[in-house]
Each structure stands twice: as structure tokens, then as C-alpha cells.
Amino acid sequence: MTRLLSSPETTAAWNWEIETESDGENGNLGRGARAALSMAEILKKHGLLDLSQMMVSWHRAGVGPIGFRSLISMHEGASTSPDDLVQMISASRPAGYTDALAGQLELLGPGVWINNEGHTKREQKLIGAFLSMDEFAVWGTLWVMHDIWSYYDFSGQPHPEVYNNNAPRLASVLKEIETSLDVEIEEGEPTYFATPEKYGILTPTTEAEGLGFDATDRL
Amino acid sequence: MGAWAGVYNPQTDDWVGGFREGVEVYTNARLDAVHGFFPWTELEERPGYAFGTLGTNAALIGAGVALTATGAGAVVGVPLTVSRVMRIFGGVGDGSGPHLSGDDGAESGRDRNGSGSGVHGNGAHSSSPSAPGEGAFSSDGEWAPSDIEDMNTALSDLEAAHGPPPAPERGPDARPENPAPEPRPEPVVPDRSPDTATTDDAPQQHTGQEQKPDPTAQEIDQAFAEMARDNEDLADRMDRQDGGRMADLDPDAAWTINPAQTTTGGGDGPEDGSRIPVTPDGAELRADDEVTDNTDNGGPAPQPDRDENPVTIRETEEPDAGGSSSGGPPEPPRPPGPGPDNGDPESIDPDGTSEIQELSSISERSSGSGFSIRRDDSGNLDPNDPELRIEDVRSSLDELDLSESQKDKIIRKLQETLTGEGRQVTQIIQSGKLNAADSFSDLLAKFGSSKDHKFRGAAAELRFAYDLVLEGRSARDIEFPPNSGVPGDDVDVVIKSETRENQFSYQIKDVESKNGVRKFYNTVVDQLSGPTADGTRRVGIFEVNQSINELPEAMVRRLSDRSMSSGVAFRLYFTDGVMTVPPDTQIYPE
Numbered sequence: 001m002t003r004l005l006s007s008p009e010t011t012a013a014w015n016w017e018i019e020t021e022s023d024g025e026n027g028n029l030g031r032g033a034r035a036a037l038s039m040a041e042i043l044k045k046h047g048l049l050d051l052s053q054m055m056v057s058w059h060r061a062g063v064g065p066i067g068f069r070s071l072i073s074m075h076e077g078a079s080t081s082p083d084d085l086v087q088m089i090s091a092s093r094p095a096g097y098t099d100a101l102a103g104q105l106e107l108l109g110p111g112v113w114i115n116n117e118g119h120t121k122r123e124q125k126l127i128g129a130f131l132s133m134d135e136f137a138v139w140g141t142l143w144v145m146h147d148i149w150s151y152y153d154f155s156g157q158p159h160p161e162v163y164n165n166n167a168p169r170l171a172s173v174l175k176e177i178e179t180s181l182d183v184e185i186e187e188g189e190p191t192y193f194a195t196p197e198k199y200g201i202l203t204p205t206t207e208a209e210g211l212g213f214d215a216t217d218r219l
Numbered sequence: 220m221g222a223w224a225g226v227y228n229p230q231t232d233d234w235v236g237g238f239r240e241g242v243e244v245y246t247n248a249r250l251d252a253v254h255g256f257f258p259w260t261e262l263e264e265r266p267g268y269a270f271g272t273l274g275t276n277a278a279l280i281g282a283g284v285a286l287t288a289t290g291a292g293a294v295v296g297v298p299l300t301v302s303r304v305m306r307i308f309g310g311v312g313d314g315s316g317p318h319l320s321g322d323d324g325a326e327s328g329r330d331r332n333g334s335g336s337g338v339h340g341n342g343a344h345s346s347s348p349s350a351p352g353e354g355a356f357s358s359d360g361e362w363a364p365s366d367i368e369d370m371n372t373a374l375s376d377l378e379a380a381h382g383p384p385p386a387p388e389r390g391p392d393a394r395p396e397n398p399a400p401e402p403r404p405e406p407v408v409p410d411r412s413p414d415t416a417t418t419d420d421a422p423q424q425h426t427g428q429e430q431k432p433d434p435t436a437q438e439i440d441q442a443f444a445e446m447a448r449d450n451e452d453l454a455d456r457m458d459r460q461d462g463g464r465m466a467d468l469d470p471d472a473a474w475t476i477n478p479a480q481t482t483t484g485g486g487d488g489p490e491d492g493s494r495i496p497v498t499p500d501g502a503e504l505r506a507d508d509e510v511t512d513n514t515d516n517g518g519p520a521p522q523p524d525r526d527e528n529p530v531t532i533r534e535t536e537e538p539d540a541g542g543s544s545s546g547g548p549p550e551p552p553r554p555p556g557p558g559p560d561n562g563d564p565e566s567i568d569p570d571g572t573s574e575i576q577e578l579s580s581i582s583e584r585s586s587g588s589g590f591s592i593r594r595d596d597s598g599n600l601d602p603n604d605p606e607l608r609i610e611d612v613r614s615s616l617d618e619l620d621l622s623e624s625q626k627d628k629i630i631r632k633l634q635e636t637l638t639g640e641g642r643q644v645t646q647i648i649q650s651g652k653l654n655a656a657d658s659f660s661d662l663l664a665k666f667g668s669s670k671d672h673k674f675r676g677a678a679a680e681l682r683f684a685y686d687l688v689l690e691g692r693s694a695r696d697i698e699f700p701p702n703s704g705v706p707g708d709d710v711d712v713v714i715k716s717e718t719r720e721n722q723f724s725y726q727i728k729d730v731e732s733k734n735g736v737r738k739f740y741n742t743v744v745d746q747l748s749g750p751t752a753d754g755t756r757r758v759g760i761f762e763v764n765q766s767i768n769e770l771p772e773a774m775v776r777r778l779s780d781r782s783m784s785s786g787v788a789f790r791l792y793f794t795d796g797v798m799t800v801p802p803d804t805q806i807y808p809e
Contacts, residue, residue: 008702008704009702009709010707015742059785061783062784063786064787065753067754104748130745132741132748134784134785135780135784136777137741137781139741139745141742189672189673189739189742190672190676191673192664192665192670192673195672204669213669214624217622217624217628217667
């Protein structure tokens with residue numbers, strides 16, 4: 001297997017919440033930045049995402065997103081200090097909205113997956129990760145949109161080698177996030193393509209003759 | 220009260236057989252009532268008590284009327300007056316009726332939903348929940364016997380708490396234990412419904428005048444509150460009498476009038492924390508947070524909802540932690556948090572109720588509150604169903620932009636889904652009322668998913684949109700937005716408008732319990748924070764298959780906090796009430 005199919009929407013997602021008290025006028029930006037960098041470090045360690053950019057969605061209290069986003073280059077990637085990250089984010093605030101807060105931080109960067117022959121393949125967007133924050137809490141989300149994390153591919157064909165080469169990496173990331181951030185990972189909603197479980201994707205009962213669900217009609 | 224109606228004779232602890240006896244009982248009952256106002260038989264031995272009672276009754280009624288005439292005191296004055304009057308007339312047949320130990324809120328919830336054929340029957344909605352076997356006023360205005368049973372239930376609960384055998388504390392699911400009452404004739408209860416029959420093993424009441432309990436004022440107040448809750452028609456007439464002020468009261472207003480019990484929260488009940496709610500069909504509801512996905516996003520400042528008729532709770536509530544809430548007929552929505560059924564430690568906050576009033580508005584779940592078509596999981600599409608033929612379903616799907624493969628999957632799933640909602644979904648599809656909605660085929664394609672939870676989520680979206688059409692909106696104004704490809708961006712239903720700021724975007728979640736709300740409230744915000752809902756009015760809809768009483772106060776605060784920071788409003792449809800956060804936010808377009 002050398003071609004990586006993507007679903008047009010999230011295949012599976014995992015969430016967690018860090019309850020916190022406000023760190024001041026920044027609406028928990030400092031805590032969000034630290035959590036983002038911790039996530040980036042874990043993702044990089046397992047090769048799922050090498051942080052190269054951060055997308056900041058600007059919100060206003062009581063309004064939500066105001067339609068402006070900042071794209072920040074992260075030359076030092078996960079090694080960026082939290083204070084520097086806060087400074088970069090604050091510097092990118094839309095000039096016309098001085099009261100805007102960073103409502104969401106999305107981690108962007110390439111990742112590596114392993115095919116059925118054990119070869120590593122680089123994918124520009126292998127995994128999604130973002131944090132939402134307000135003055136009361138920080139929420140993290142990790143999501144995937146490929147079938148390499150499932151026992152069956154999108155057409156319902158089993159691909160155990162691909163699954164075994166990649167799913168454990170995803171599970172390790174989720175477990176490390178749980179321990180390092182002291183949070184509880186909760187699986188997201190089932191989608192047309194997959195049903196997430198705590199540290200991976202549920203392997204469903206076969207449809208027929210060892211085949212999984214054919215979801216290609218929505219790719 | 221049964222005696223007052225001339226139906227039940229408290230002296231003989233039996234139901235009267237004829238008109239003459241009924242009149243006699245009625246007369247005695249009236250005398251008892253007057254005696255409650257002025258206990259002349261006590262003049263010899265306790266003159267102070269007799270005149271004191273007379274004076275107190277007169278003074279309290281007068282005080283209640285005076286308070287009612289004021290703005291601030293009206294809330295207290297009305298129930299004070301009414302409760303005093305009811306206390307007097309509550310002496311008629313007090314506790315002498317056949318004992319029907321009430322069940323708890325969970326049982327009530329089951330009654331509500333289980334009995335209403337509209338609730339889980341054909342997908343139609345019953346705006347006025349009713350309990351099985353209950354009567355209330357019939358359409359011709361006659362007082363049905365089951366009303367009396369309701370009142371006896373309330374009064375008997377009262378006696379159960381007051382009489383010699385201790386009233387059993389009841390958890391949500393608990394059946395009353397038999398406290399080994401002293402031997403006495405078993406009262407005959409005519410026409411008892413199955414649900415009320417489950418309480419037969421409750422403590423039996425005394426027979427004979429000398430054994431009549433002497434309820435305290437606060438207990439009578441509780442009984443009155445129960446009666447008001449149990450008889451909507453009675454409540455309606457009271458609304459007309461007092462200009463609707465009673466409707467603004469805490470449904471457990473007896474506690475607010477004269478707090479009788481202290482509480483430490485939901486932990487007092489014997490089964491708090493271990494409660495397993497039961498669906499109307501008897502299935503246990505586990506808080507496994509299965510969700511069925513649906514979507515939305517918010518915008519401009521909240522405005523009063525046109526359809527709202529919020530039951531705003533204005534009085535501080537002293538919940539009964541001992542399970543004294545009587546069973547039987549439905550109770551109106553109460554604010555979540557501390558309550559007899561809530562074992563969540565987060566909900567222990569004696570001062571939280573008033574805060575909840577500020578953070579949310581609560582109303583009955585009715586056609587006016589939207590999303591009135593509830594989940595009907597009674598069956599799937601049956602190939603032998605003469606009304607819903609599979610070939611007709613396929614013809615309907617042929618009119619939409621679906622591939623043959625997708626149509627095959629949908630039809631198969633309509634027959635096989637483990638959610639049991641296949642028939643209801645088929646009926647809505649077959650109605651054709653949503654065919655003109657944008658991207659309707661995208662929604663229908665979701666039904667082909669192999670995941671039953673996904674089917675349930677799509678069904679909730681479908682019901683939500685179908686309800687909008689039934690409420691008079693054009694299907695052309697409804698859209699099921701296709702996925703934008705932006706991570707997390709997910710809007711389930713949109714009500715279109717010429718201007719984006721007047722467009723409503725919805726994210727819809729069908730969850731089994733409060734845990735589903737906790738788990739997905741921020742996901743809803745994230746899903747409504749993408750480009751699809753940018754600049755629109757964003758609303759997160761939760762359909763929670765649980766009583767509103769189960770929602771902890773802490774969760775209401777979290778919803779409120781998140782709403783204030785994100786601009787996303789929340790509307791939660793529980794089995795027995797509707798909550799809006801922030802309060803009175805406009806959820807639907809005009």
C-alpha cells in the first residue's frame with residue numbers, strides 16, 4: 001500500500017479537557033500554549049506531526065470566531081518556549097480587534113506513516129491537533145482522516161500490516177497525552193468511516209467474508 | 220380529598236357504593252374541613268389550641284392575600300394563601316384514603332413518557348404529559364376518579380412520612396420496601412393503574428377517625444404542591460385565577476413556602492449514585508454517552524425566544540433528600556442540581572438554584588419549544604409492512620441525488636438498525652416534506668452508515684428538520700450543509716436567511732445522559748466555530764434521554780461559561796423539560 005486515502009471529514013477524534021482558572025486577560029493563552037507545545041512534543045516523538053506552523057483563530061468573548069486567522073511559522077517547532085509562543089501569538093492579533101483572544105490553536109506540520117512493507121511515508125497532514133480555550137478551560141482535540149489507523153481500509157478490505165504499523169503509534173500518543181497533561185482522553189463520536197475508542201479505532205465486526213464496511217461512496 | 224368528593228369514605232377506609240352514602244361522606248367531609256379551620260371540639264381541653272388555630276388560619280390567609288397584592292411578595296403570597304386554604308380543606312380525608320405510596324422522580328419520568336402515546340408511539344408529540352391511569356378533568360369538565368387517586372397518592376405519601384411506619388426512602392428505581400405495617404384491613408382501590416399498583420406494598424394507613432394523622436402545615440403544603448403538579452387542569456385554572464403567578468413558582472413551592480427539610484444534596488437517598496434511569500419502554504439508560512451527531516453555530520446577541528414560555532423558578536428550593544417526592548403523575552420541569560433524584564456530588568450546592576435561574580431558562584417540552592418529534596425506537600422498516608413498502612421507499616430515494624449503492628445501504632439499514640428507529644425515519648423520508656431542502660441527500664447518505672450511533676445521530680437531525688417543516692417553515696429554507704473539509708467544522712442544520720447574521724446554524728447531539736452533555740458541549744462549540752457557521756447565530760442542540768433533574772448545577776455553569784465565551788447558545792431537550800442557556804435566548808428565527 002503506497003497511496004493514502006483521505007476522508008473528506010474527520011474519521012475519528014479524541015478529546016480532553018483541562019479545567020483551569022483564567023490566567024488573566026489572555027483567556028488562558030499561556031496554558032493553551034503550554035498544552036499545545038506538550039502535544040507537539042509527543043506527536044513529534046512518535047513521528048505523527050512535526051510542528052511547523054500554528055494557525056490561530058481569533059475570537060471575541062460572547063461572539064466567538066470573528067473570521068480572522070493568523071498563520072505563524074514555528075521555526076523551532078515543538079522546542080519553542082511557551083513564553084515565546086505566547087508572544088508570537090499576541091503579536092499576530094488582528095489590529096482592528098484589540099480585544100480579540102486566541103480561541104483556537106491548530107498545530108500544523110507533516111507526519112510519517114508506515115506502509116504494509118514497513119516503509120515510512122511522509123504526509124503533509126497526517127494528523128490533526130488543536131486546542132480551544134477560554135478563561136475557564138482548555139480543550140484538546142486530536143483527529144485523523146485516513147484509514148491507516150483502522151483494521152479495514154475505507155473499502156472494507158482488511159490491511160492488518162498497515163494497521164499494526166500505525167495504530168500502536170496513535171495509541172501511544174493518546175496515552176502519553178493523558179499522562180503528561182494529566183487529562184482523561186475521551187473518544188469522539190462515531191462517524192461514517194470509523195468508531196473511535198479510547199486509544200484507537202474500534203475494529204468492527206465484519207460485514208461479510210472478512211470484509212469491513214465499504215465507505216468509499218462518501219470519499 | 221377523595222372524601223370531599225364523596226367517593227371515598229375515610230371513616231370506613233373504603234369506597235362508597237351509593238349516592239346516599241356519598242352525600243353523607245361529603246357532608247362529614249365538609250364538617251371536617253370547617254373543623255380544620257376552627258377546631259371547636261378542642262375548646263374544652265385545649266381552648267388555646269382551638270382559638271390559636273382559628274387565629275393562625277385567618278391571619279395567614281390574610282397575610283397571603285396581602286402579600287399577593289404586592290409585587291415582591293406575590294410569589295410567596297399566592298402559595299401561602301392557597302396552601303393555607305388547602306391545609307384547611309386538606310383535612311378532609313386527610314390521609315384516610317387508600318394508601319398509594321408514591322414513586323420517585325424516575326418513576327414519574329417513566330410515567331410521563333411511557334404513557335403518552337405521542338411520545339414514543341408514532342412520533343407524534345404530546346405536549347401535556349400524562350400518567351397512565353390518571354384522570355384530570357375530562358373534556359366535558361367532569362372530575363375523573365383518577366384525579367382523586369392522584370390526590371390520594373399525594374396525601375398518602377404525606378401520611379406515609381407521618382404515620383407510625385417510617386416512610387421508606389426511595390431511590391430512583393427503588394420500589395418501596397414493605398415496612399411491616401400493623402395489621403389492618405387492606406383498602407380496596409378501584410381502577411388502579413399498573414404503575415400505581417407497584418406501590419401496594421407501601422405502609423398502610425390507619426383506619427378510623429381516632430387514628431387519623433395530624434399532618435403538619437408543611438406536609439399539607441407538600442401535598443398541595445403534589446396535587447397541583449399532578450393535575451394540569453387544576454393548575455391551569457389556578458393560573459387563570461392568579462394571573463399566572465403560580466406558574467412562575469418553583470414546582471416544589473411547598474419547600475419554599477415553609478422549608479420542612481434540610482438537605483445535604485443528592486447523597487441522602489439510599490440509592491443515590493447508583494441510579495439507573497429507565498426509558499419508557501423499560502430499557503435501562505446507562506450513561507455511556509453514545510451520541511448521534513448533528514450540528515450548529517451562533518452569533519448575534521441573544522433575544523427572547525418567541526416560543527418560550529419559561530417556567531422561571533424564583534424561589535430558593537429546599538430539596539427533599541429523603542425521597543419524599545411522591546410518584547405517579549408527571550412533575551413540571553425543575554431546575555437541575557440538588558434534588559431528590561440527583562446523586563451527582565457536583566450538584567450539591569444549596570445556593571445553586573438561584574444561580575441556575577440566572578444562567579438558564581426552563582420550560583415544558585412542548586410543541587412550542589421546538590424539536591417536539593421525539594425519538595421513536597419502536598421498530599424498523601418491515602418488508603411486510605403494507606403501509607411502508609420498500610419499493611415505495613426506493614422510489615422516494617430515486618428522487619434524490621443518491622447512488623444505487625447508497626440507496627441500497629440506506630434501505631438495508633432502515634430495516635436492520637439496532638436503534639429501532641428505522642420505521643420513524645422511513646415515515647419522515649416518505650413524507651417528502653424535506654426533499655426540497657438543500658443537500659438533503661447528504662443527510663440521507665448518513666443513514667447508510669454501518670454505525671448505529673451514526674444512524675441515531677442522523678435520525679435526530681432528520682427529526683429536528685422535519686419538526687421545523689411541520690412548524691411551518693419551508694423546506695427550501697433548510698439546508699444540511701455539506702462538509703467543508705475544515706477540521707472540526709460541522710454544521711448539521713441551517714435555517715437560511717437573506718442575511719448571514721440572521722441565519723441559524725445548528726449542531727445536534729442525541730445523547731443518553733447528562734454525561735453526553737459534559738462530554739460533547741465543547742465539541743459542539745468547536746464544530747460551530749468553523750467557516751460554515753461563521754457570522755451566523757449558532758445553537759447547540761442536545762436531546763438528552765434523561766430527566767432535566769439529572770443535570771448537575773456545575774454543568775449548567777459550564778454551559779453558561781462556554782456560551783458566554785464562544786457566543787454559542789445551548790438548547791437542551793430533556794425527557795421532561797427544556798433548558799436554554801443563556802436564558803431566553805432566541806433559538807429559532809421568527
